[in-house]
Amino acid sequence: MDDVTAILDHMNxxxxxxxxxxxxxxxxxxxxxxxxxxxxxHRIAWLMQAEGLSPYAVLAVTxxxxxxxxxxxxxxxxxxxxxxxxWVGTFHSIAHRLLRTHWQDARLPQHFQIIDSDDxxxxxxxxxKDHRIDDERFPPRQVQSFISGCKEExxxxxxxDVHGDAYLAQMVELYERYQLTCERGxxxxxxxxxxxxxxxxxxxxxxxxxxxxRFGHVLVDExxxxxxxxxxxxxxxxxxxxxxxxxxxxxxxxYGWRGARIENIRRFEQEFPGAKTVRxxxxxxxxxxxxxxxxxxxxxNSERMGKELWTEGAxxxxxxxxxxxxxxxxxxxxxxxxxxxxxEGTNRREIAILYRSNAQxxxxxxxxxxxxxxxxxxxxxxxxxxxxxKNALAYLRLLLNRDDDASLExxxxxxxxxxxxxxxxxLRTRARQTEVSLWQALHDALLDASLKxxxxxSVRAFAELIEGLDNDTAGLALHEIIDHVIERSGLIEHxxxxxxxxxxxxxxxxxxxxxxxxAFTQGETFEPPEAGEGAVALxxxxxxxxxxxxxxxxxxxxxCVQLMTLHSAKGLEFPVVFxxxxxxxxxxxxxxxxxxxxxxxxxxxxxxxLTRAMRKLYLxxxxxxxxxxxxxxxxxxxxxxxxxxxxxxxxxLRGQISRPVTAGRPAVGLSRQxxxxxxxxxxSLSLGQRVSHPVFGEGVILNAEGEGExxxxxxxxxxxxxxWLVLGFAKLTPL
DNA sequence: TCCCGATCGCTTTTT
DNA sequence: GCGATCGGGA
Numbered sequence: 001m002d003d004v005t006a007i008l009d010h011m012n013x014x015x016x017x018x019x020x021x022x023x024x025x026x027x028x029x030x031x032x033x034x035x036x037x038x039x040x041x042h043r044i045a046w047l048m049q050a051e052g053l054s055p056y057a058v059l060a061v062t063x064x065x066x067x068x069x070x071x072x073x074x075x076x077x078x079x080x081x082x083x084x085x086x087w088v089g090t091f092h093s094i095a096h097r098l099l100r101t102h103w104q105d106a107r108l109p110q111h112f113q114i115i116d117s118d119d120x121x122x123x124x125x126x127x128x129k130d131h132r133i134d135d136e137r138f139p140p141r142q143v144q145s146f147i148s149g150c151k152e153e154x155x156x157x158x159x160x161d162v163h164g165d166a167y168l169a170q171m172v173e174l175y176e177r178y179q180l181t182c183e184r185g186x187x188x189x190x191x192x193x194x195x196x197x198x199x200x201x202x203x204x205x206x207x208x209x210x211x212x213x214r215f216g217h218v219l220v221d222e223x224x225x226x227x228x229x230x231x232x233x234x235x236x237x238x239x240x241x242x243x244x245x246x247x248x249x250x251x252x253x254x255y256g257w258r259g260a261r262i263e264n265i266r267r268f269e270q271e272f273p274g275a276k277t278v279r280x281x282x283x284x285x286x287x288x289x290x291x292x293x294x295x296x297x298x299x300x301n302s303e304r305m306g307k308e309l310w311t312e313g314a315x316x317x318x319x320x321x322x323x324x325x326x327x328x329x330x331x332x333x334x335x336x337x338x339x340x341x342x343x344e345g346t347n348r349r350e351i352a353i354l355y356r357s358n359a360q361x362x363x364x365x366x367x368x369x370x371x372x373x374x375x376x377x378x379x380x381x382x383x384x385x386x387x388x389x390k391n392a393l394a395y396l397r398l399l400l401n402r403d404d405d406a407s408l409e410x411x412x413x414x415x416x417x418x419x420x421x422x423x424x425x426x427l428r429t430r431a432r433q434t435e436v437s438l439w440q441a442l443h444d445a446l447l448d449a450s451l452k453x454x455x456x457x458s459v460r461a462f463a464e465l466i467e468g469l470d471n472d473t474a475g476l477a478l479h480e481i482i483d484h485v486i487e488r489s490g491l492i493e494h495x496x497x498x499x500x501x502x503x504x505x506x507x508x509x510x511x512x513x514x515x516x517x518x519a520f521t522q523g524e525t526f527e528p529p530e531a532g533e534g535a536v537a538l539x540x541x542x543x544x545x546x547x548x549x550x551x552x553x554x555x556x557x558x559x560c561v562q563l564m565t566l567h568s569a570k571g572l573e574f575p576v577v578f579x580x581x582x583x584x585x586x587x588x589x590x591x592x593x594x595x596x597x598x599x600x601x602x603x604x605x606x607x608x609x610l611t612r613a614m615r616k617l618y619l620x621x622x623x624x625x626x627x628x629x630x631x632x633x634x635x636x637x638x639x640x641x642x643x644x645x646x647x648x649x650x651x652x653l654r655g656q657i658s659r660p661v662t663a664g665r666p667a668v669g670l671s672r673q674x675x676x677x678x679x680x681x682x683x684s685l686s687l688g689q690r691v692s693h694p695v696f697g698e699g700v701i702l703n704a705e706g707e708g709e710x711x712x713x714x715x716x717x718x719x720x721x722x723x724w725l726v727l728g729f730a731k732l733t734p735l
Numbered sequence: 736t737c738c739c740g741a742t743c744g745c746t747t748t749t750t
Numbered sequence: 751g752c753g754a755t756c757g758g759g760a
Contacts, residue, residue, distance in 0.1 A: 064749065092750045116750080190750045225749095258748065357746050362752085379748085416736070547750065567747045589746055605747080628745060629751040 004050045007042050007078075011035075018278040019043045023051055023217060025275035027268045028247040031309045032294075032611035033285030033573065037067075040221060040247055041074045047217055048079070057216030059237075060088040063225055065548045067571075068093070071221070087215075091230050092190060093547055095197035098211075099188070100543075105207060106200040109186040111400050111539055114546035118385065119406050120144055120189050126409070127177055130432060138170065147175045151191030152259040154198065154229045184437060185404045191229070198233045212239045223248030223268070227259035244272065250305045251298050254567060254605045256598070266305060283309045285573050285614050287316025289647045293617075294610040296644045301600045309611070318649040319617045321640065325726040326624040327360075327581075331367035333651075334578050334620060338373060338561060341576060348374060352562040352574040354609050356587040360580060361563055363626075368561065378564035383516075383550035388495055388506040392513055393545060395485050399470050400539060403437035415494035418458040426451065427459075439463075465489065478537040479517040486510050517541060566609045577613035579606075582621045583634040606639045618651075623726065633695055690735040691715060693725070698735065 008016045015035055018028045019042045030036035044060065047053040062068045072088045087094060096114070099106050115123070124147070125140045127133075150160060157176040162168040182189065188196065201208045218238055220226070223246040226234070238244055246268060253262040269275045283291055291309045298304070324330030338351055353364055353375075361377060368375045383389060391414055394407035402408070413419045430450070431441035442459055445451045451459055469488055473481040486492050495506040520541050562574065566587075581587055588602035610617065625634050640648075689701045699717035713725055713732070725732065 090750065114750090117748095193750080255748075257746085359745080359752085418736095420736075549750085565747060586746095591746060626751075 004046065007046050007049065011039075011042070012282050014278055014280050014282065015039050015042075018280065019046050020050070021276060021278070023047065023053075023243045025243055025268075025272040026245045027223070027265070027275055027277045028245065028280060029277060029305060029307055030247050030249055030280040031283060031307050032249065032252065032608070033283040034280035034309070035284060036247055036249075036280065037070060037074065037221075039280065040219060040245075041071060041078060043245055044075055044219065045078050053216050055083060055086045057214065058086055058088075058219070059094070059215045059217070060086075060219040060221070061094060061234075062088075062090055062221040065090055065093070067221055090547070091233070092193050095193040095233075096543060096547060098197045098200060099193065102200055102204075102207060105204050106196055108188065108196070109401075112186045112188050113397055113401060113404060113407075114193065114543055115182075115187050115189050115406065116385070116546050116549065117144070117148075117190070118390070119187075120148075122410070123181060123187075123406055124174070124178060126406075126428075127174060127181065130428065131174075131177065133170075133174070137167075138174070143171065143174050143178075146171050147178055148189070148191050149259065150175060151189075151195045152227045152229050154195060154232055156195075181405070185406060186401055187404065187406065194229050194233060198229065198236060201236055208236070208239075211237060212242060215242050218242055218244045220244065220246040221248075224250050224253040224262055224265040225255050225260045226264045228261055231261065231264045240272065249307070251301070251307060251604055252570065252608050254570065254601060254608060256601050266303070279307055281307055281309055283311045283611075286311065286611060287314060287615060289316045289318055290610060290613050290617050293319055293643045293647050294607055297603065297610065297639060297642050298607045300642050301603055317616050318647050319619060319643065320649050320651045322618065322620040322651050323636070324620060324622040327363050327622045327626060328367070330580060330620050330622040331363045334364065334580060334618070335367045335371050335373060337578075337618065339371065342373075346576060348559045348561045350575040351578070352564065352569065352572070352576070352612065353578045353580060354564060354566050354569050354612065355580045356566055356589060356605075357581075358565060360586075364563060364580065374558055374560045375563055376558075376560040378562065378568050383509070383512070384545045385549050386506075386509055388491065388509055389513055392482070392486050392489075392491055392510060393542060395466075395469070395489050395491070396482065396538060397542060398439075398466055399473065399481075399485070400535060400542070402439040402466070405431070405438045408438045411489070412462055415490045417462060417490075418454060419462060420455075423451070423455045423459065426455075473534070475534060478521045478534070478541055479514050481534065481538060482517045483514045486513070520544065566605050569612050570608050573612055573614055575613075575615045576618075577609070577616070578618045578620060579609045580620050581625070582606075582619045582637040582640055583625070584637055585632075585634065586625070586627075587637055587639070603639065603642075606637075691732045692735055693717065693730060693732055 008020060011019065015038070018026065018039050028036070028039060030039065040060075044058055047058070048055060060068075060071060062071060068089050072083060072086075075086075075088070076083050087097075089097070099108060099112070103110050103112065121140060121144050124144045125135075128135050128138060128140060128143065150157075157172050157179065160168070160172050160175070162172055181187075182192065201211065215237070218234065220234065225248070234244065246265070248265050250262055250265050253260060253265070256262060269277055286294075286309075288311050291311055295308050322330070322333050324333055334353060338348070341351060342348055355361065355364070358379070365375065365377070384393070391411055394404075394410040397404050397407040398411070409424065412424060427438055427441050427445060430445055431438045434441065434444065436444070442463060446456060446460055446463070449456070465488070469485055472488070473484050476484065492507060492510055495503045495510065497503065498506065521537055566579070579587075584590075585593070587606065588599055592598035592602050619640060621634065621636050621640070623634055625632055690698060691701060692698050693715070696715070696717040699715040701713050701715055713727060715725055715732070
C-alpha cells in the first residue's frame, strides 16, 4: 500500500476517526455489527504505516483463539505480509508465551504443563478425598470455582480475607493445598497462566521494563469481558504509559458470571490518562426495525455508556412474535417456518435458532429430525476434550514429566491392567506421607516390597511400559511418537474392543490425533513457536492442545440450520434468526431475575440475540413448557413488552387465524368442545365470564381464538396479569 | 472389574 | 426428563 490513506477508504467518519487517531489511549465503543474487527485491523495497519510502529511493537489481545486467528488473517491480507512473529493472541496464549520464555524467573519447571478445567476438577476431587473432606459441604465444583475465582481476582491464598469465617478458611486451605499439588506436578491452570505471568512481570523490574519498552501499542478486543486479573495485567504491562486501543461494547457484556467486570470498560476514560472515546453506531447488519427494537430494549438498562444503533438501510419486515401453546407447538412453528423459508430459497445455514439454555435444544432437535431438516448444534464436546484424547495426552505428558500425578492417575489403569483403586490408594497415601510424586512413590513401593503379588507385578509392568515408551520414541517425529504411544499403551486396542459405535468413533479420534500432530509440525493448522523435533515438539503440541481445544464448528459442507445458545451466538450473524423460549423464568432466567444487576445482564443477552439478525427476526414463547420433567405454565418475557409494538407482528399458524371475537357474543368454538382425551366436555365459556384456575386463581375471560384442541382463551387474572391458556390443557372452571 | 439401578440436580462458557 | 455420579452386588 503506497498511500496510507488507502487504509481509510470505504470507512464511515467514526470508523475513520478510530483508525486514524494519533497514538494515545482510546476506547472504541463498537456497537453490534458496526465493523469492529475491521476497525481494529485497520487501526493496526494505520499505526504501522502512518505512525511508523514496528510490527514487533504491536501487542493485540483477544479472548478466543478464533478471534485471534481472524485478526491475524485479516491483517495479513490487508498488509500483504506474513505476521508470524507478531504478538497477536489470547490473554492466555500470550501469558503462556511469557512463562515459557522466562520459566526460570517465573519459578516454573521448564516443562510445565497446562491443565484444563476438567483436569483441575479431577485434581480438586482427589484433594478432597485425600484430606477426607466432606464433599457434600465442599462440592468439588464449588471448590474449583472458588480457586479460579480467587485467581481471577489476582489473589493468592494468603491474600484472601477470611474474616474469621471457618468455611472460607477451609476453602482457602484447599486452595493452598491445590496450589501445592500443582507446583509439585509442574502444572499450571488457566488462571495460573495469567496470575503467574502478572507476578513474573511485577517481581522482575528489568523484565517489565523490557516489555514495556518493546510494546509501542497495545490493542484489546472485547474489553467489556476483561476480569480483574486481566485488567491488572494490562495496566502493569502498559505501565499506564504505552498507549492502548481497547474495543468493546458495554451493552454486550454477558459474562459477568464468569468474572468479567463491566466496570473496566465503564471506567476506562477516567482511569487511562487522555483517553478518547469513539462510538461506532452505524450498523451494517440489520434492518432498522430490528435495530429500533434492540435500541428500545437496551434503553431499559441503567448505567449505560450510551449508544444508539442506526442504519442507512431499510426498515425491513416487522419482528414476528409467536405464542405457542406448549414447547412442542413452538418447535413446530419454528420448523414449519424454516421449511417455508428454505422453499423460498433461503439457505439453511442462513437460519439460526437461539435459546437461553441448552436443555431447550432437545425438543427443537426432535422436531427438526422428524421433519427431516438438517441442523447442527454449536457447542458440543471439543476434540481435545474427548475422553480418549485426554487419555492419550496423559500418556504423552508422562513422557515429558513423570511427576505429573494427575496424568499418572488418569492412565495408570487405562486400559485396565489390574491396578485397582486399592493399589492406587496405597501409592497415594505413600506419596502424601513421604511428600513425593506418585511416580516416585510407586518406585519406592516396588523397592521396599510394600506392594506384593499381583499388584506389584502390574505396577512394575506399568512403570516399565512408560519407560519403554520413552526409550522407544526417542528421536521420533511427533506424530510417530503419538502413534507409538497409542498402540503400545493399548489405548487403541482398548477402544477397538469397546462395544457399539462409540468405540469405533474413539479409535477414529485417536487416529485423528496422529493426523493432527502431523499437521501441527508442518505448521498447517497451528503456528508452532518453534516446533522442533521430539520432546520440544511434544511440549508445544500439548500446550497447544490445552490452550486451543479445537473449535466445535463442524464441517461447513452440509447446509444446516444452526442451533446454539444466545451466549455462543455472540459475534455471529444470520439472515434469519429465531429466539425461542422468550419467557419469564427462562429468559430472563429465574436464577438471574432477582438481582437488578443480573437482570440487566440478561437484557444485554437479549440485546445480543436481537442484533444477530440481519433480515428477519422471530421471537417465540410457549404458555406451557416441560421443565425438569414437569409441565410448567410460562408467562411471556418482560423483554417482549419492552420492544416497540410498531415493529412487532403476532403470527399464528396458517389456518389458525381467528377473527377477534366480538365482546358479548359467545366465542366461536368455545362451547361444547371436547377435551384432548375425548372424554369430558369443556366448560361452556364466554367473553367476560369469570373463571377459576388451579394455579392462577380467579380471572375474567378477555379474548378467545382457535378451535378444538388448540382453542385458547385470554384470561385476566387478579395479580397474575393476562394469560393465554389452552382450553385442552388449562383446568378452567366457570364461576 | 464392571455393570446396573437409584439418586440428584438442573443457566450461560473460554482459556 | 435426562445425564452424571455413586454405591452395591455379581
